Amino acid sequence: MPKPGVIAAVKGFRDVLPDESRQWEALEEAARAMFVRYGFGEIRPPILERTELFARSLGETTDIVEKEMYSFADRDETGVTLRPEATAGVVRACIENGLMHREPEVRLFYLGPMFRRERPQRGRFRQFHQIGAEVLGRDDALADAELLIMLTRYLASVGGKDVALDLNSVGDSACRPAYRERLRQFAQVHLAGLCGDCHRRLERNPLRIFDCKVEGCREIVARAPTVLDALCEDCRVHLEAVRRFLDQEGVAYRMKPGLVRGLDYYSRTAFEIVSSGLGAQNAVGGGGRYDGLVAALGGPRMSGVGFALGLERLAMVVAEPGATDRALAAVVLPLGEEALAPALALATRLRNEGLAVVLEPAGRSLKALLRAADRRGARLAVIVGEDEIRAGRATVRDLVRREDRPQALGLDAPGPELARSVRVLVGAPS
Ligand code: AMP
Numbered sequence: 001m002p003k004p005g006v007i008a009a010v011k012g013f014r015d016v017l018p019d020e021s022r023q024w025e026a027l028e029e030a031a032r033a034m035f036v037r038y039g040f041g042e043i044r045p046p047i048l049e050r051t052e053l054f055a056r057s058l059g060e061t062t063d064i065v066e067k068e069m070y071s072f073a074d075r076d077e078t079g080v081t082l083r084p085e086a087t088a089g090v091v092r093a094c095i096e097n098g099l100m101h102r103e104p105e106v107r108l109f110y111l112g113p114m115f116r117r118e119r120p121q122r123g124r125f126r127q128f129h130q131i132g133a134e135v136l137g138r139d140d141a142l143a144d145a146e147l148l149i150m151l152t153r154y155l156a157s158v159g160g161k162d163v164a165l166d167l168n169s170v171g172d173s174a175c176r177p178a179y180r181e182r183l184r185q186f187a188q189v190h191l192a193g194l195c196g197d198c199h200r201r202l203e204r205n206p207l208r209i210f211d212c213k214v215e216g217c218r219e220i221v222a223r224a225p226t227v228l229d230a231l232c233e234d235c236r237v238h239l240e241a242v243r244r245f246l247d248q249e250g251v252a253y254r255m256k257p258g259l260v261r262g263l264d265y266y267s268r269t270a271f272e273i274v275s276s277g278l279g280a281q282n283a284v285g286g287g288g289r290y291d292g293l294v295a296a297l298g299g300p301r302m303s304g305v306g307f308a309l310g311l312e313r314l315a316m317v318v319a320e321p322g323a324t325d326r327a328l329a330a331v332v333l334p335l336g337e338e339a340l341a342p343a344l345a346l347a348t349r350l351r352n353e354g355l356a357v358v359l360e361p362a363g364r365s366l367k368a369l370l371r372a373a374d375r376r377g378a379r380l381a382v383i384v385g386e387d388e389i390r391a392g393r394a395t396v397r398d399l400v401r402r403e404d405r406p407q408a409l410g411l412d413a414p415g416p417e418l419a420r421s422v423r424v425l426v427g428a429p430s
Pocket of ligand 1: 085123124125126127130283284285286287309310311312313314
């Protein structure tokens with residue numbers, strides 16, 4: 001609890017501090033590098049959209065639209081919402097900018113914050129961040145498989161631990177209605193054992209009983225007829241082709257007939273990335289094929305497939321960055337006021353060459369300055385005192401090896417030469 005008079009962040013909204021954001025930056029950079037290899041370009045849609053976009057795309061009866069959106073009337077009374085997910089915005093942007101008319105297919109990825117008013121707990125926040133990708137204009141199994149190959153390669157490249165891919169098909173408009181009816185009939189027989197929420201789900205969208213977290217419901221649902229047995233020929237062929245491509249590329253997955261995405265617009269392929277290391281909120285990401293969404297938002301008949309990964313949860317399941325990764329190259333320590341100007345000049349020349357350098361203020365003993373430099377996590381301390389100014393060379397102390405280095409830095413040396421020396425000293429590639 002903050003002290004009286006201190007303003008705390010809003011519940012469920014958190015600060016990402018430098019140690020964590022360094023890790024996020026690495027995850028984001030790795031995503032950009034990987035997705036570009038698969039022909040994706042980055043889109044940065046706005047965070048605020050018209051409320052009707054989500055009501056129409058996610059469906060009025062989903063938890064998100066019913067109770068989790070940050071929606072409000074703008075000053076001109078337009079109903080607006082902080083985006084709870086990005087697929088709807090990406091599809092809107094494609095339609096509005098005519099992207100699908102420029103290329104035979106659209107391949108986009110995005111990174112950024114999403115907002116859902118859920119109950120905060122470990123791994124669940126009200127502002128969270130997603131990395132996601134969408135392919136529009138492809139209805140073939142190869143598109144699904146390639147997306148999953150890219151996703152699993154990405155997870156492997158960032159060192160994802162204990163992550164698994166769960167796969168299912170949720171059928172399409174040809175076979176799902178009959179399956180939904182079969183499920184409803186099954187649930188009617190077990191109605192007494194199902195919770196109130198499930199009773200409501202049965203009326204509106206029976207498939208969503210698979211999402212119920214109540215133990216009694218889960219036991220009943222485990223015995224329900226599965227959608228895999230009810231797939232029509234086209235959906236079965238599609239699923240088999242996806243699996244064949246994944247097998248060929250050595251992508252491991254588990255078939256999970258109970259995996260039904262909560263959102264109404266999904267069809268055929270549905271998948272989730274889960275990690276055993278996460279506890280209750282074990283999903284790192286998920287996605288699937290959506291064949292009706294583009295048309296539902298006023299665009300052409302066009303199918304899509306995509307995924308979204310939660311960055312907070314991803315950060316929890318990837319290997320910690322090495323503790324010896326010292327981001328700062330050097331801390332410059334001026335011993336006394338007269339050392340300030342040459343110390344600043346030295347720091348400026350190193351920074352101009354792309355090195356991360358911090359300059360300590362003057363007025364402390366060398367011992368205190370070295371302690372401060374060490375706390376900053378720098379590799380080198382560059383000392384500028386009376387002796388150094390007289391000799392025209394700064395003393396370099398290696399903070400990891402805890403010894404002075406014989407290579408002194410010339411106080412009047414040009415930037416590139418100084419930077420080269422520092423890079424050699426920290427063992428970084430020049
Ligand atoms: P969804 O859009 O619901 O399929 O979520 C995709 C991924 O986003 C999930 O697997 C989580 O990793 C992440 N995610 C969703 N909601 C939250 C939340 N409230 N807090 C943190 N991460 C979330």
